[in-house]
Amino acid sequence: MSVNLEEAAEHPAVAVDIETRPLGRDRTLKILFGILIFVVAIALPFVTKSFFVFQVTMVMIYAIAILGLNLLTGFNGQFSLGHAAFYAIGAYTAAILMDKAGISYVWTLPVAGIVCFVFGFLFGLPALRLEGIYLALATFALSVATPQILKLSPLEHWTGGVQGIVIMKPDAPFGLPLNQDQWLYFFTLIVTAIMFWMASNMLRSRTGRAMMAIRDNPIASRSMGVNNSLYKATTFGISATYTGIAGALGAIVVQFVAPDSFTVVLSIALLVGLVVGGVGWIPGAFFGGLFVLFVPNIAESISKGLSGAFYGLILMLLVFIMPTGVAGFLALIRHKVLRRGA
């Protein structure tokens, strides 16, 4: 495609094409990127420190959670400020299964996924009546309520109340010569790859087209025979599944769950990650994950007392420089390079 950006500014649809496909529709470029990322991903835990390996593992986990939010917001047009709740449900499901039932960490992921799908779907049903800002408020309420519900004393036997639950870090299986952090890194890498692969396949299928049709024009999508209600509630469920599996992985990697890790602050962080990465662009979730994990640390290293202010400043700068997220920014660079070459 040979559009220029002035043209893009006048035609929103071109701009959207740039945002959702910042690397264009060029296959070779994508394959090259893929190989590069693969090599770096395999080599990384052997050449860096343990703590950094842990941090990158967390980036992938946030990326899965943000991808879940992106499926709902970026591809189906529904807002959520409540995804910390699904993250929490996933995390607690994994922790309780491991702590109380002694189930292997591997099996906690599918169970957390199913539990979160049910919760997400059920929450998606009343959400059908709400749009935009009202849905944002309803999901916000969900997020506010969750930590308090987790602290309730009747549930304390399961949730550990305010104390939360401590779980054990798993060792590498089959006698693999990896330490615990390295193994969890690879385990998360595999799960991440599967989750992203499934999401991109789904979005290319009829189901994905229907999801996006609802986002683009809900009235016309019904005229195509799409059952909007069913699709929207199901998308809510799938979105919650992704974020819940991320929560379960997070619990395993951090070895600890407690109610106050899953406040509305986490919901907002996921939303920020989504916007920074690029709404409606799948790989954007990784950039969002990087932001969620590293920017608070950077802000703190600048000034301990004013870390919140510096976080805000960095966020404002990023939004100012890249108003459409990393996706739009990459597209801009690509078009500049292409034009110079032409």
Next chain:
Amino acid sequence: MTKLLEVKGLHAGYGQTKVLHGIDFSIDEGSVTTLLGANGAGKTTTLRALCGMIRRSGDILLSGEQINRKQTEDIVRVGVAHVPDGRGTFTRQTVEENLQLGAMARSDKAGIAQDLELVFSYFPILKERRTQQAGLLSGGEQQMLAVGRALMLRPKLMLLDEPSFGLAPMITREIFEIFRELNRKEKVSMLVVEQNAQIALELADQAYLLETGRIVFSGRADDIRDDENLRKAYLGY
């Protein structure tokens, strides 16, 4: 001739506002019927009522089967394709994805692929633009896309809501020419709602005049065209 669609005593409106006050009309199998009227007469409302997008009461029989209680998405499945006002383009998806969405209610892959080629044969411009974002198409091309998308359903009946809206006269003529071909070759029956009475009457076999939610005249399209008094009174030309 057998009746494809029979509507009796159709009432519909938005909330407290009633727009249709019991209208009766029918569409013969294989014919083109047009519903004419001024702004606010209830033309678009009639189509929305047929598709189940708004509250309605009265009988709507498609090939003798009552469909007045069906949901929008189920009415599509009995072969009624709606080309809505404003065309309803899925702006952020490609032309081809838009056409594929038209076949959401079908599951025969081979047939869908065949019909995609059929649509491209009627609208070659859509084939040229198949990988483009639909939101980038011109108004005329978007109208063609909307019609092509409706065709992907292999419909018995196509409901066309002001297909001439906002289009240059030449493009309008071109599109109506294709409607005629679709009607003859693909045997698609049509209900065309129009403000541009002249062009609609050229295409249609049967016509109804709608005024503030009531049908005030019905007859053969030719008769209305030839009746100067009627034209002047209701159609203003």
